[in-house]
Amino acid sequence: MTGTAVLPRPVARCRGRDASALALLGLALMAVVVAAIGTGAIMLAPGRVLAALGAGLGLPVVVDARDLAVVLVLRVPRTLMATLVGAVLGVAGAVMQGLFRNPLADPGLLGVSAGGAVGAVATIVLGATILPPPLRPYTTTLAAFAGALAVTAMVRRIATVEGRVLIATMLLAGIVFNALAGAVTSAFVFAADDLQLRDIMFWTMGSCAGASWPRLALVAASAMPLALAGPWLARALNALILGEREAITLGIAIERTKRLAVVLVALAVGAAVAATGTIGFVGIVAPHLVRLVRGADHAWVLPAAGLTGAALLVAADAAARTVLAPAELPIGLVTALIGGPFFLALLMRQRLQVDGR
């Protein structure tokens, strides 16, 4: 080999720069969270929010009792829910885009969220009695997971021919499944009584208002496997940038990667959908922003898309609560209003690549 070659500039792409960029994003997320907790019918300055949070954590801080109630009872659970669900959607979007090798893949667009919503709505109307009693508190989550998994698997199966993902087919399959899921949901709406109808509206338009500690715990637990698999997934998805055959020759067990990624995403998104309904576009916007900043290396994209998705959804939730106060907008409406034009712009830039190859 050319051992005598003179080395060019040292190629320093150290972990350290990724880590400090991620730390910066984390700080930004915290700032957004504090601001969002302070936002609402009763506005609180960041200092008072931090004081209440400190008191909540048991620190010896003097704090107004009303502040404490507003922050800890009303705002922290739903802001944490927006954080968690936003992170799940951001990471899930990045993983699906890596898996499909296309920046337009997204759990909402491909019908994964809608599939989850069908599962959730079905349990609202049909009741939880089909499951044995110990599992009943988790019925909605399990059904949402099953719906999300089924749609993901079907879209993948339909869009993959001889190891190649056909992008147009994939997006069309997503349209079909979204329409089918919409029809099934409509059927349930037709059969539902007034009380169930309110619940269904909530699933289909999305809201963080139903946040509670047990639900938070459930979403966090369902997202944990995806988070833990992150570093391993990042390596596999990086190899996949080159293509499936190339990933295999790089020693990646590609079929296992795909199966595992689909299951982990469906589990996390299913639980998120069960808790907050379908929320679109975060999964597309967050990874895309993150790639614009520091490139497509998944070791950066996955965690950064999680943090960015969380910040976006927390901000969207704060907007949903305040724009028409005291009425509350569905959060899915806010993300669609912001994300729709964004997606359109992305499509305009991408259209040659989508159909031109």
Place this chain on the structure above:
Amino acid sequence: MIEARDLLVRRRGRTILDVPAVTLRGGALFGLVGPNGAGKSTLVRVLSGELVPDRGRVLYDDIPVGRIPSAALARRRAVLPQSTSLGFPLDAEAVVRLGRIPHAGYCPRSDNDRAVALAMVEAGVDPLAARIVQTLSGGEAQRVQLARVLAQLHGVRVAETALFLDEPTSSLDLAHAHAILRVAAARARDGGVVVAVLHDLAAAARWCDRVAVMEEGRIVAEGAPEAVLDEATVSRVWGVPVRRMRVDGARAMAFLPL
């Protein structure tokens, strides 16, 4: 050294590969030539361990290739395909760095940086390091991929490595094609196993030390290019009568269809 015995691959009842024996040694660039559909790519996929044959075995230094863990295999065997379309925009250096994936956790980070830098110099793409690969010409992009597979094999003794190039030059101009084959030939001379599937017989004659001619899944001739690529063989296997032209005192030869 890679030895294959009794290879047989059947698809839909048709035999697409039937190779009783082939041995690949370091020190010589091994060329695979033959018409489309002759089984060249299938043979490469079997030899590289990507495809498990219906019968037969492939041994890497006496170890069956299927017994080598996939990451360990990836550290000593790399495959350069005809073309690669990236799922996301990446700069050239990031693409080359992807070649280090099988080494994650097996060597210090500085080794990875060194492997990437050396591979880019060797493939002649170090000036392109910061360019987005999607904006490069086909030839430049393919040389970035060459750097990627060189980086993949860095850190293992050259004599223990195998590099497969599956039609690496099919859509490239003369300069890029020969730049890639020059690197492949140099690597072979350094003792590595290097196999190239080629359509350009002149390039095969110019760069390969040995060639095997494939036809309908079989190797029908094997040996030094000037011995194997005679007018009779080429005319018969490709079904096109040709006249062979030699350049005095050089390895180069050309085949003119009549």
